Amino acid sequence: MRDPSLGSTSRIAFFCAAALLPLSRPATAQTAPPIQLDEVVVTPNLTPTETRAVGSAVTVIDSTELDERQVRVVSDVLRTVPGVTVGRSGPTGGLTQLRLRGAEANQTLVLIDGIEVNDPASGSEFDFAHLLAQGVERIEVLRGPQSALYGSDAIGGVVNIVTKRGTGAPTVAGFAEGGSQGFASGAMSAGGAVGKFDYYASAGGLRTDGVSSAAAWNGNDEADGYRNLTAFGKLGFQPLDILRLDAVGRVTDYRAESDDFLGGVGPVDGDGGSEGLQLFGRVDGRLALFDGRWRQRVGIARSHFDNDYLAGDVVTSTSIGDRTKIDYQSDLGLTSAFLVPARHDLTLLVEHQRDAADTASSYSAFDRSVEQTSLAGQYRLGLWDDLFLTGSVRHDWNDRFADDTTFRLTAAYTFDATGTKLRASYGTGVKNPTLFELYGYTDTYRGNPDLTPESAQGWDVGVDQWVWRERLLLQATYFNQRISDLIQGTGQTSINVAGTSTIQGVELGLMATPLADLTLRGSYTYTPGEDATGRRLVRQPAHQASLDVDYRFWHDRASINLGVTYTGEQQDLFYNADYTTRRVTLDDFVLIDVAATYDIGPNAQVYGRVENLLDTRYEEVAGYGSKGIGIVAGLKLAF
Structure with missing residues (x-):
């Protein structure tokens, strides 16, 4: 087995890339403005909260960063977030799974505009392959068990x-x-506010001729193409200062070519594929009373997944997943000055959710649903505007499983004089078995209706330190997470594995603006996770790192962006001829991307990028290939 630390070739490539930073301007140039300190996040507490008051580990990616990197598929930027591992089965359009802190892909909850988009018919996970970055304003990644506010899947x-x-x-x-490989992408958007209404709409797509999904270096040379059409719209109406109504709808239509799979061989050239339609929608109303101190929200959201799996143009199986959620949230904010200045925030959340899955093929079919009603409460206490404490508790009434209670505690303390923030959190989590694990079956698999929910306990401690006149932010987090009753496939069915999986590690982050036009972002994650038998977690590298550098020049009309990501050695499962499994090791690798822009006018920009500059050959899933070097050029207009 190779040393899991950086290999010599990868280490040289990583640090040579870092040395390619654009030359800085002389010391007499304009000095950098301080980085904003009072950023607001929503995900940790379900309500806007200043980051200084958040005790959990959270990372924010905004639209500026997406534009600098010329990101077209959301998963490509999530690779740079501490604690996040992305695994894609082949090139663009292949199944793309995201894991947080070593948890499985279906143990991370994904929201788009307040809509839960984990697919009940596909393992209760979200496939990031089809999520384009067009129109994305902000991404918040909250790490650690969050079932106290978000229930199962978190x-x-x-x-x-x-x-x-x-x-x-x-x-x-x-x-x-x-660009190369028949790649083409584009989008149009329109938005604004007129009187009491505001609106935003976007429509676009992406296509590519692609490369072989099965690794080309294993003798596979048939290209597998992909196309995606995505549109969404948002409409807001504020008839009164205290009342606001919102609606959002989103549709994605895709078709992905793929390859076949043979036990004992792995992925091989073939005429496999999939096509699907995703429909997401939500409407809600918000009411603010007593000068905004009491805020209420009621909403209903629905997600629908319609997936067809193909052999050539013939549909071999289908799966339809539906999730409907009705929710009510009440937030009350109060202040007091008895003994010490204090801020009190109380949140009440009531939810009812129904998940349904309907699958059919030549060898199997099932149509099942499960419902759950939940009640959650949270209390946040702020003292002296320095110490912030949070406690959350949730109880779920499930019509299929035993009732369950989860909770979360967080603390944050800030030292403004030194720019230091100390934080800690502890939470419990639950993950209900998926409908397929319970009732699904194929020619080689039968569901297990006796499965029980997975449970988790996790804690972390961290420090955020501002230095150099607030131009440099350093972050460090240690986390420890334990998952019990983990559900794993045995080849013929699924079982709850006895014992506890232990996942611990370190997350490091860096953000700096040493000059007004120069921004640096970096991350490193060390995750030596093990399953209940003491073996390394599959598809979870022990070492991951990223570096992103953005530099603007030529009177702010031009920019260049350098992105470097390192993925360490990891293990995966290889299926033998009888579909038993054995472990294989995937090599570490470095990816380098370069992007550049030039403003040819106040409303027009030309740009280009080179993806995988070194034409690195790599695997994120055993037997599946990579798309190699890609070159893209484009034009952007705004009026």
Whole structure:
């Protein structure tokens, strides 16, 4: 087995790339403005909270960062977040799983504009392959067990994606680009506010001829293409200062070519594929009373997944997943000055959710649903504007499993004089068995209706330190997480594995603006996780790192962005001829991306990028290949 630390070749490539930083301007150039300190996040407490008051580990990616990196698929930027591992089965369009702190892909809850988008018919996980970055305003990644507020699916944490909302004068914008491997992408958007209404709409897509999904270096050379069409719209109406109504709808239509799979061989050239339709929607109303101290929200959200699996143009199986959720949230904020200045925030949350899955193929079919009603409460206490404490508790009434109670505690303390924030959190989590694990079956698999929910306990401690006149932020977190009753497939069915999986590690983050036009972001994660038998977690590298550098020049009309990601050695499962499994080791690798822009006018920009500059050959899933070097050029317009 190779040393899990950076290999010599990868180490040289990583640090050579870091040395390619654009030359800084002389010391007489404009000095950098301080990084904003009072950023607000929503995901940790379900309500806008200043980051200084948050005791959990959370990372924010905004639209500026997405534009600098020219991100087209959301999963590509999530790779750079501490604690996040992304695994894609082949090139663009292949199954893309996200793991937080070593938890399984279906143990992370994903939200888009407040809509839960984990698919009940596909293992209760979200496939990031089809999520384009067009119109995304903000991504918040909350790490650690979060079931106290978010219920099942949130053992690893929560990924919350928020799209843009119309403000100000009406605007229209768009971009079009093309490149190697038959790649083409583009989108149009329009948004603004008129009287009491605001609106935003976007429509776009992506296509590529691709490369072989099965690794080309194993003798596979048939290219597998992909196309994606995505549109969404948001409409807001504020008839009164205290009342606001919102609606959002999103649709994604995709088709992905893939390959076949043979036990004992792995992925091989074939005519497999999939096509699908995703429909997401939510409407809600918000009411603010007593000068905004009491805020209420009621909403209903629905997600629908319709997936067809193909052999050529013939549908071999289908799966339809539906999730409907009705929720009510009440937030009350109070202040007091008895003994010490204090801020009190109380939140009450009531939810009812129904998940349904309907699958059919030539060898199996099932149509099942499960419902759950939940009640959650949270109390936040702020003292002297320095110490912030949070306690949350939730109880779930499930019509299939025993009732369950989860909780979370967090603390944060800030030292403004030194720019230091200390934080800690502890939480419990639960993950209900998926409908397929309970009732599904194939020609080689039968569901197990006796499965019980997985449970988790996790804690972390960390420090955020501002230095150098608030131009440099250093972050460090130690986490420890334990998952019991883990559900694993045995080849013919699924069982709860006896024992506890132990996942611990360190997350490091860096953000700096040493000059007004130079921004650096870096991360490193060490996760030596083990399952209940003491073996390394599969598809979870012990070492991951990233570096992103963005530099603006030529009177702010031009920019260059350098992105470097390192993924360490990891293990995966290889299926033998009889579909038993054995472990294989996937090599570590470095990816380097370079992007550049030039503003040719106040409303027009030309740009280009080179993806996988070194043409690195790598595997994130055993037997599946990578797309190699890609070159793209495009034009962006706004009016």
